[in-house]
Amino acid sequence: MSLRDKTIVITGAGSGIGAACARRFAAEGARVALVGRRAGPLLALAEETGGLALAGDAADSAVWEDFLARIRARWGRVDGLAACAGGLGMGAALETDDEAWRAAMRANLDTAFVSARACLPDLIRQGGGMVLMSSIAGLAAGPQACGYVVAKHALLGLARSLARDYGPAVRVNALCPGWVRTPMADEEMRPLMAAHGEDLDAAYRRVTADVPLRRPATPEEIAAICRFLLSDEAAMVSGACLTADGGATAVDVPTLAYARLERE
Secondary structure (H helix, E strand, C coil), rough: CCCCCCEEEEEEECCHHHHHHHHHHHHHCCCCEEEEHHHHHHHHHHHHHEEEEEEECCHHHHHHHHHHHHHHHHHCCCCEEEEECCCCEEEEEEHHHHHHHHHHHHHHHHHHHHHHHHHHHHHHHHCCEEEEECHHHHHCCCEEEEEHHHHHHHHHHHHHHHHHHHCCCEEEEEEECCCCCCCHHHHHHHHHHHHCCCCHHHHHHCCCCCCCCCCEEEEHHHHHHHHHCCCCHHHCCCCCCCEEEHHHCCHHHHHHHHHHHCCC
């Protein structure tokens, strides 16, 4: 029921959730193919996990022929995909030029689509699964993040379309985390830290003050959910959108003023 002897491709594997997935999957006996733009972190992680470092742009279909040839030469097949690559897309619509828009779509949506399309033939043969990393930004709009919000919403449609078209051979699910303590999220804390004279921990407490669990997730907690979704334990789960947000999306936003009044 674990991932033992399964070959899992992980995009965005160089840091954050992708790197945590690689470590978790490898600890359970999986063979991990690590895809990312930066060779250095991938090589270090490959040495740590026994994985295969594949440096390149996951949104570029031309690189996948080489990636898959190397994966099959080493392990013979692909059993699962964790599409964790993402980022960019900050700014409201009037602040987003064509280049920034395309970059946001490429980083979040194209990476998942191209990776999924490349891995699908193996996954169909193996009866494998995919997890596409969306966000609670795929369920509701945060401020000043037009490209990111749109791309993460689109990932839910991609997951459902893939689940519909390729079941029963392949299971596909989307995962929507809230705040996760990653290097990317740390950078997003900088404006709050500067505005309020706070350290990083205080900034995270501020952004999760109205979240029921009152804290961000760790990358390892999100990796554990990915592990479940890719394992045989989730054999009946496909086309789902699973939130991992500490309860954030359960909160009735218009009533937050009352909760804040009680705290004052």
